[in-house]
Amino acid sequence: MKAADIVVIGGSAAGIPAAITARRHYPEKSILLVRKEKQVLIPCGIPYIFGTVGAPENNLIPDDTLQNNNIELIVDEATELKPIDKKVILASGESVKYDKLVLATGSSPLLPLIPGIDKKNIYLIKKDVQYLHNLLNVLKDVSDLVILGCGFIGVEFADECKKNREINVTIVEMLDQCLQIAFGEEACRCCQEIEDYLEKRGINIITGVRLEDVLGDDKVSAIKLSSGQEIKADALIVGIGVRPDVDLAQKAGLAVTKGGIVVDTTMRTSDPNIFACGDCTTKFSFFTGQPSGLRLASIATTEARIAGANLYEISRKNPGVVGVFCTAIGNLTVAMAGMSEKGAKQCGFDVVTGEAEAADRHPEAMPGMSKMWVRLVFNKVNGELVGGAVRGGPSAGELVNTISACIQNRMRANDIAVFQIGTHPAVTASPIAYQLVNAAEIALKKMKS
């Protein structure tokens, strides 16, 4: 029987950093990572396989990180967990003993329960190299593609599938606008621009409808919407969300809810020797402590760094999910941290907002200039920043992390207004126009009046 001090089940955005963090904090321990995939895909990079990067092989997380950190790897599926014996049974029949266990079993894409959903040429976004190869092959013969769901996956898949391919693409979304859940109604200008861009590229977007039926014999030939409309479809890609993979934990008697494997703020499950992190666990909001449904690779890695460090000695605490995310379509990058205005109000916060837009170069004649727009949401009662949205060029992806730093440190508008920034003509806004600071000033002025 195999044995290691620390065993990690899962080898993606949670499993890898959990193992590496454990190595950094417990250099003397033996660490073993068990995963079922031969090759691990970069989860957020999957849409780009279908256009920009061209193949699953160009979107892999290399195994050398594990080797360099002296982490043993077993490619096998964990089928049973025996907490009392402190061991894991693998599909091969092999058993693995552990002293501390980390569950990083991830999530699986949801399939809508509608007639005909079991037909051929219906694809989920599975983190599986061979499965995505099959989808790439199928797309060669597809002239009409329907994508169900207009969240990040829907938007990015539509844009990428349209690249280097003669294909009609239609996105079907039950809400009123693409990316609405992610960005809230306040950032609808961003969502609208993304829709406009996709439509300019010839992508058909149908919102405010549900998928009711999948037509065709053994293979999908068309879909029927709640509006009665039928749309020709040689293939259907479904990106409507995920559910946590909790089977292993649940069968072993660990506490599990609909939200995932139950963990405390140290990332420990109901068994003191078993930790869990990533898409498979319950989450709660940084702002309210209420359960959070957000599932992001970046959240998974943060949780993994908490779990991996706490295995033998608690030194880190999960403050709850802030929620920081980003997408880039064409030349536009949109990003968000924390709560939207609407979301904050729904949670009972009295909020005040401030907006600022300026060129992300100075003077504007500098090459590569985009307009960068920032919107900040503050708690009116104590002045603390609770959310921020950014829209602009590529550096929006890092600017939103500055906003996240301000949120996590519970900075108030008055603090952010005198935030010490670095600027340069070729890469940022001018210090006078710097959006983050000016948005805070504008919110502050509203708070006073």
Place this chain on the structure above:
Amino acid sequence: MKAADIVVIGGSAAGIPAAITARRHYPEKSILLVRKEKQVLIPCGIPYIFGTVGAPENNLIPDDTLQNNNIELIVDEATELKPIDKKVILASGESVKYDKLVLATGSSPLLPLIPGIDKKNIYLIKKDVQYLHNLLNVLKDVSDLVILGCGFIGVEFADECKKNREINVTIVEMLDQCLQIAFGEEACRCCQEIEDYLEKRGINIITGVRLEDVLGDDKVSAIKLSSGQEIKADALIVGIGVRPDVDLAQKAGLAVTKGGIVVDTTMRTSDPNIFACGDCTTKFSFFTGQPSGLRLASIATTEARIAGANLYEISRKNPGVVGVFCTAIGNLTVAMAGMSEKGAKQCGFDVVTGEAEAADRHPEAMPGMSKMWVRLVFNKVNGELVGGAVRGGPSAGELVNTISACIQNRMRANDIAVFQIGTHPAVTASPIAYQLVNAAEIALKKMKS
């Protein structure tokens, strides 16, 4: 006689935000800004006039910000300040009464005291449209240009003057490496890469020497170095630093030191009705409280936002200069916040560092990828972040602001290791490889061992 509740002297990176902040905080007050320049240049954009943007007119701060904020503008020079009468005398003979005064008189470039420095074709970097037009014209007939000083101005001027121009450019620097004062010895890899880039472009860099003599009749024809070497020069551009413009304050009897007009942490001078901000004031370090010689437009704007808000009611305090800066040469952006390792040690800190490098896209096959390198410096005693350097693509300019947020909030390595980030394939590193977090983890590991 003119009169306004609030009078601001100076219309650049300190004066403008001081006036705008006063407007935001005191909507009922009359505000008047006096400046001597007809047109105001973006200070950090000046090097780009000589290449990328082509003319001073493409590098101006528009006056509409003042108009939109109901700030009256007088273009005239303040020649005398009478604090007891609360009035300012202008060069035109006009007087202006104030209730509260903000001095934002800036700084002037230093000229080295060596023989021949008064010859023709020797240029300082003055924030003056006509003066820079003259320099642009002179450069048309120059075949050998020497730039004295290899700080930001030297590096950026050398690169820009070489664009669209048949010209030999030589930089002369008394230290061992370009940008050494800014980045410290630890970031010498960045400095070395910038030197390599400039040399590849045919720019000659001579370090470790002083300028001893300027040769020629009425016009410079060559310069002589402390090494004995003579270098042909049709023009000399001097970028060796600035001194605060304190004349107005000094003659009025306000407290002044070599470091500038003395201000307290509220940005108030020795006269309770007179505030000062920007290059003209004394500064102190965020980390030690010791005097700081840093002069940056971004520091000026932050101080202006403190001064403007505090005029009638103290609500902001200057915590001291963190020092956040950035330059971009070719495809390389280098940025720094806070103290370098060497600087921290010189101040008596026991420090530990962590470094991480990763692609700023994920997978690496995503377009526009650069390697992004981050180095963090922590106080070993309390774990607090005291400095960080970034080297990579354009988004380094915003990433350094995230580091600045961590410094200003006195975040510790253990906090940064679980920092909640947003990531996206097209615009950032992967969450697993995110440099800021990994550099903190590596420093933490060193702290423990």
